[in-house]
Amino acid sequence: MTRHLSMSINGEPHEFDAADHRTLIEVLRDDLALTGTKDACRQGVCGSCTVLVDGVAVRSCLMLAARCQGKSVTTVEGLAAGDRLSALQQAFVEAGAVQCGYCTSGMLIAATALLESNPSPTEVEVRAALVGNLCRCTGYAPIVRAVLAASRAGAGHPVAAVGS
Amino acid sequence: MSLPRFEYRAPGTLADALAVRREAGEDALVMAGGLTTVILMRERLARPRLVLSLSEIEALRRIEANGALSIGAMATHAEIVRSPAVAAVAPLIAEACGHVGSPAIRNMGTLGGNVCHADSASDPAPALLALDAEAVIAGPRGERRLPMTGFFQGTLTTALGGDELLAAIRIPRPAAGTASRFVKYTATTAEAFATVTVAMTVVKDAAGACRSARIGLGSVASTPIRATAAESLLAGRRLTREAIDEAARAAADATSPSSNNQGSAGYRREMTRVWVRRLLEDIAAR
Ligand SMILES: Cc1cc2nc3c(=O)[nH]c(=O)nc-3n(C[C@H](O)[C@H](O)[C@H](O)COP(=O)(O)OP(=O)(O)OC[C@H]3O[C@@H](n4cnc5c(N)ncnc54)[C@H](O)[C@@H]3O)c2cc1C
Ligand code: FES
Ligand code: FES
Numbered sequence: 189m190t191r192h193l194s195m196s197i198n199g200e201p202h203e204f205d206a207a208d209h210r211t212l213i214e215v216l217r218d219d220l221a222l223t224g225t226k227d228a229c230r231q232g233v234c235g236s237c238t239v240l241v242d243g244v245a246v247r248s249c250l251m252l253a254a255r256c257q258g259k260s261v262t263t264v265e266g267l268a269a270g271d272r273l274s275a276l277q278q279a280f281v282e283a284g285a286v287q288c289g290y291c292t293s294g295m296l297i298a299a300t301a302l303l304e305s306n307p308s309p310t311e312v313e314v315r316a317a318l319v320g321n322l323c324r325c326t327g328y329a330p331i332v333r334a335v336l337a338a339s340r341a342g343a344g345h346p347v348a349a350v351g352s
Numbered sequence: 353m354s355l356p357r358f359e360y361r362a363p364g365t366l367a368d369a370l371a372v373r374r375e376a377g378e379d380a381l382v383m384a385g386g387l388t389t390v391i392l393m394r395e396r397l398a399r400p401r402l403v404l405s406l407s408e409i410e411a412l413r414r415i416e417a418n419g420a421l422s423i424g425a426m427a428t429h430a431e432i433v434r435s436p437a438v439a440a441v442a443p444l445i446a447e448a449c450g451h452v453g454s455p456a457i458r459n460m461g462t463l464g465g466n467v468c469h470a471d472s473a474s475d476p477a478p479a480l481l482a483l484d485a486e487a488v489i490a491g492p493r494g495e496r497r498l499p500m501t502g503f504f505q506g507t508l509t510t511a512l513g514g515d516e517l518l519a520a521i522r523i524p525r526p527a528a529g530t531a532s533r534f535v536k537y538t539a540t541t542a543e544a545f546a547t548v549t550v551a552m553t554v555v556k557d558a559a560g561a562c563r564s565a566r567i568g569l570g571s572v573a574s575t576p577i578r579a580t581a582a583e584s585l586l587a588g589r590r591l592t593r594e595a596i597d598e599a600a601r602a603a604a605d606a607t608s609p610s611s612n613n614q615g616s617a618g619y620r621r622e623m624t625r626v627w628v629r630r631l632l633e634d635i636a637a638r
Contacts, residue, residue: 189359208360208403211390230353231391238456244430245456250390252383254360255407298455319541320454 195256197222198266206253213237213248216263224264224293235321238294239263245301264293267300276300276338283334287325294321299335308339355393362405366412366490366519372404374492374515380404382517384426384465387457412464412519417441421523422488425464429476430455432463442523444532444551448479451536451549464518467503470510470575475536477504477576478551478568482532485523491516504575527555527563531638533631536570537623539614546571547615550603550627554586554635562586565599567628572607572620579603582628591636600629 194203197220206215216222216239226236230249237249240262267274273281276299286292295318302309302317309317314335315328323331358381363369373380381400383389384407392398406412412426417437429449432438438446452458452466452475466474467487480500487503489496492515500521503511512518526532532553538544549570555563565586567579582602589595604625609617 191360207357209355209357209393211355214354230394232387232453232457232460235454235456244459246460247387247456250387250460252360252386252390252403252405255362255386255405301455317455320456 191254191257193253193257195258196260198262208252208254210253211249212239212241212251212253212256212261215253216248216261222263222265226290226293228290233320233322234291235294235298235318236291238297238321240297240301243301243304245298262297262300264296267296274300274338275341276303276335279334279338279341280331283330283337285326285330285334291321291323291325295323295331299331299338302335303339307342309335311336353394355390356396356399358393358400359402360405361402362408364408364410366409366517369404369406369409369517370490370492370515372402373517376402376404377514382406382468384462384468385428385460386465387461388465388469406464406517414520420525423463423521423523425468425518425520426462427464429453429458429461429463429466433458441525442483442532444479444483444534444553445476445485445523447534448476448536448549448551451475451534463521467500467521468510468512468518470504470508472507472573472575473545473549473571474576475546475549475570478549478570479534480521480523481568481576481578482551482553482566483523483526484566485521487511487518488520488522489516490519495519497522501578504577507574509575526553529557530555531635533634535627535631537627539619545614548572548607548609548620548623548627550624550631552628552631552635554591554632556591556635559590561588561590562595563588567599567603569603569607569624571614572609572624574608577606579606579628581606586632591632596629596632596636599632600625603628 189208228234228236232247239248379401383405412424414424415435421441429452432449485500486497534551536546536549539547551568554565565583582599585599609620611617
């Protein structure tokens with residue numbers, strides 16, 4: 189069955205048709221061309237597909253799009269304000285927390301959720317919040333440093349223009 | 353791979369959900385948080401005509417403590433971890449839910465989905481067994497209650513009928529002076545499935561002897577189990593080194609683990625003994 193869905197995505201109202209069996213990640217990437225959200229294990233294990241639904245971090249590979257009717261979805265594309273990166277994104281750039289980049293959008297979303305609920309986490313809390321996000325490149329240390337730096341910089345507020 | 357086609361239904365009341373379940377029978381797959389169900393469909397281990405989602409039934413999310421603690425089947429692990437009612441009555445279950453997977457898994461996964469999946473490796477299940485919890489089951493003939501010991505029937509099998517739904521988990525208020533302990537022991541990382549999970553509650557009398565004990569074990573048999581022989585050995589005894597060692601051995605003897613990437617059968621049995629002993633020692637020392 190196909191149904192008409194309406195939801196807010198990165199603050200913009202969206203309306204589209206989607207078949208009932210489609211997952212949120214399929215709709216985001218294939219229909220809406222929001223390819224920042226990455227698709228890897230499709231089993232909830234790796235965290236690369238993490239998005240916020242009504243502010244809560246979820247796995248978009250295991251979430252049916254139909255369940256997001258009327259809800260508010262935030263993907264990595266929604267973190268920057270125009271061309272101004274969020275403090276967290278800027279901290280990732282400065283800490284060298286991005287290598288191949290495949291885990292980065294999931295890491296940014298998981299860390300954004302953490303900083304929303306706990307603006308001054310300890311290192312242990314940062315590691316616990318990111319335990320479900322796998323990175324095969326960085327060894328995690330620069331990612332943890334970036335989240336702690338962003339917390340000191342007051343994450344969530346855009347601080348720098350892209351490329352500056 | 354994308355999911356096989358199905359029709360999605362998300363009724364707003366339990367009565368409507370029961371009606372859909374009865375009418376669709378085997379053609380319907382009940383969905384709670386969707387974690388296991390989506391994976392089963394993706395692997396083509398389930399090909400339902402209809403997915404019956406319980407996500408829009410507000411009443412099933414409720415967590416209340418009027419006397420006993422009642423946790424709605426659709427309460428997520430994260431909601432249970434944060435709940436003041438759970439913290440007041442049975443913090444053991446919050447501790448157990450806090451060890452499930454990773455934050456996003458706890459945000460999506462529900463207690464009801466976890467126990468209905470009946471995975472032996474469930475972390476909350478041993479805590480529910482140690483707390484004498486009951487399943488509150490809704491069906492066409494009304495509501496029935498079943499102790500969790502009878503709910504888990506075999507590998508990935510529960511006592512739920514094909515026309516029934518789990519509505520809530522009911523946890524009686526523990527007696528005053530009940531000590532509880534939980535450990536999820538993993539051979540690899542914190543978010544992995546456990547080598548063994550041990551949850552226990554011990555009621556001590558004024559003199560410090562054990563009046564009664566409940567020990568729930570996960571990952572070491574085809575279902576979550578209670579170590580009843582160990583519990584009997586402890587009842588009415590002081591928590592001496594001998595009593596603790598005997599109980600820990602009896603708990604290990606109650607297991608029938610399989611070997612997997614979280615440890616060999618022998619290792620899991622031995623870790624059961626070690627962790628039951630350590631948790632009992634910790635309770636004895638208070
Ligand atoms: C990556 C990952 C890591 C995990 N790690 C852990 C872990 O460390 N420890 C742990 O304990 N668990 C773990 N889990 C399991 C998780 O806790 C969920 O409990 C489990 O996936 C199912 O919960 P759900 O709410 O998503 O249910 P669903 O997947 O929606 O449903 C599960 C089963 O229960 C049935 N069902 C659900 N609700 C009802 C109901 N009310 N009445 C009747 N039938 C019902 C469904 O038909 C289905 O068969 C993990 C899961 C994933 C994907
Ligand atoms: S793709 Fe969703 S968790 Fe890996
Ligand atoms: S940067 Fe490559 S996986 Fe994390």
